[in-house]
Amino acid sequence: MPKIADYITLNHISVDPLASLPLYRQLYEGLRREILTGTLKPGMRLPSTRAFAQQLSISRNTVSIAYTQLLTEGYIESKVGSGTRVTSTLPEDTLQVEADLTIALPPRGADAPARPPVLSERGQAIAKIPYDWERPRAAAFDSAMPSVDGFPIKEWERLLHGAWREIASADLGYYPAQGYRPLREALADYLPTARGVRCTAAHILITNGAQQAVTLTANLLLNRGDPVWVENPCYPGIRAALSGALARRIPVPVDDEGLDVAAGMALAPDARLVYVSPSHQYPLGVTMSLTRRLQLLQWADDNDAWIVEDDYDSEYRYSGYPVPAVQGLDQAGRVIYVGTFSKVLFPALRIGYLVLPDALVEPFHAARAHADRGTALFEQAVLARFIANGQLARHVRRMRTQYAVRQALLVDVIADELGDQWPMSGTDAGLHFVLWLPVGVDDVAVSAALQKEGISAPALSAFALQPLARGGLVLGFAALSADALVVRAKKLCGVVGRFG
Numbered sequence: 001m002p003k004i005a006d007y008i009t010l011n012h013i014s015v016d017p018l019a020s021l022p023l024y025r026q027l028y029e030g031l032r033r034e035i036l037t038g039t040l041k042p043g044m045r046l047p048s049t050r051a052f053a054q055q056l057s058i059s060r061n062t063v064s065i066a067y068t069q070l071l072t073e074g075y076i077e078s079k080v081g082s083g084t085r086v087t088s089t090l091p092e093d094t095l096q097v098e099a100d101l102t103i104a105l106p107p108r109g110a111d112a113p114a115r116p117p118v119l120s121e122r123g124q125a126i127a128k129i130p131y132d133w134e135r136p137r138a139a140a141f142d143s144a145m146p147s148v149d150g151f152p153i154k155e156w157e158r159l160l161h162g163a164w165r166e167i168a169s170a171d172l173g174y175y176p177a178q179g180y181r182p183l184r185e186a187l188a189d190y191l192p193t194a195r196g197v198r199c200t201a202a203h204i205l206i207t208n209g210a211q212q213a214v215t216l217t218a219n220l221l222l223n224r225g226d227p228v229w230v231e232n233p234c235y236p237g238i239r240a241a242l243s244g245a246l247a248r249r250i251p252v253p254v255d256d257e258g259l260d261v262a263a264g265m266a267l268a269p270d271a272r273l274v275y276v277s278p279s280h281q282y283p284l285g286v287t288m289s290l291t292r293r294l295q296l297l298q299w300a301d302d303n304d305a306w307i308v309e310d311d312y313d314s315e316y317r318y319s320g321y322p323v324p325a326v327q328g329l330d331q332a333g334r335v336i337y338v339g340t341f342s343k344v345l346f347p348a349l350r351i352g353y354l355v356l357p358d359a360l361v362e363p364f365h366a367a368r369a370h371a372d373r374g375t376a377l378f379e380q381a382v383l384a385r386f387i388a389n390g391q392l393a394r395h396v397r398r399m400r401t402q403y404a405v406r407q408a409l410l411v412d413v414i415a416d417e418l419g420d421q422w423p424m425s426g427t428d429a430g431l432h433f434v435l436w437l438p439v440g441v442d443d444v445a446v447s448a449a450l451q452k453e454g455i456s457a458p459a460l461s462a463f464a465l466q467p468l469a470r471g472g473l474v475l476g477f478a479a480l481s482a483d484a485l486v487v488r489a490k491k492l493c494g495v496v497g498r499f500g
Ligand SMILES: Cc1ncc(COP(=O)(O)O)c(C=O)c1O
Pocket: 143, 144, 208, 209, 210, 211, 212, 235, 237, 277, 282, 310, 312, 340, 341, 342, 347, 351, 352
């Protein structure tokens, strides 16, 4: 055993009282560095706190704090009678693996031999679905994006700090997968007045956005080949959820009154489920009439079918009266209501929710617990406070005014530049509307021409499951400032006008 110096002087360690880093932290960093580089060897004894404090002209307490930190992290150890010594096993030795980085990894990408993975039937169906959500899109005229410059980030940050104080340590384990109770309670207070939804906190299941809500629903309620009515044209996320569940999609036309229920009944009277976006149909922007809503509820009740009501952006209404949710009219417990904060706040939040009929509460809770154990707790806690203290309602009021201005600007520029032959519809609510192209004009070609100019305006037919009578462009107006909107709108009209 080599003889270890009984006491070492650490003349090379110094601290700077004028530096921004606290003295104890400087000392801790300095000693840790010396230990890791081997200047201080295992077993070496450190000076006493008193001697070290004198040497550095700092308080003994400062040295004690630095030693305690090193002790806690396992860099030094302290034994009665033998003082404080550098530990024989550094924490880094037990916390890091020694990988042999010289071993070549198998080739990837172009060099890899073509050996397609064997996916399940469900996996194959999912892998085939076009997927471009992570592609950066041009801000003009992205229909998926709300305005984020109006978001109260500072307030959110403050609430997040508060959440750390509010959440009990007992809640930091596995929280019930149904979601943070105060958030469900805040939603149960908010939804009846804001959306005419009838529920208690017990009916609500928090999800990672609307997409998880519809995917869970499809997986839990549909067998392979089950017929499902789908709006034509339709939100692509629904097509994906239904394909993954191996369901049979039955495209049902949408007209000025929304989903054509009679057409659905003629096409597939035995459908197990229907997906609708009645408040502001995606992508057409139509509001479903009361007659159709009642007709749909009656059909669902008669056939034990489920209605999935996607109410993704209806908080923003610019004309007419707010239309209450279909869920509020449901007497038979057939409606599964889907809400999301992707439009009302921002998509990366990844918080949505389901309002479930009594009979589905337990199976959905179980499915969620088995799928992923629930949504991250802290963002839920922040959102709960944001809703309960009225900030959500204030945010909606403020943004509604801003969006109304942006929508009106875009509509005006298009009307001025293109004239009457280019009608627009779906402007009553939401964050997008449709600009119709003259009959016979290929909307995919127009959209591609716009894309070349850096303008994202998806073709209506891209959302269609069956050919539509007329092409159009889906224009989101929320994410651009008024000035940018006018410039981009003029550019849009320049390109689109060439197809007239
Ligand atoms: C019709 C429709 N439903 C739901 C959503 C939101 O989905 P998520 O909550 O998963 O972001 C969108 C977003 O674009 C949508 O257009």
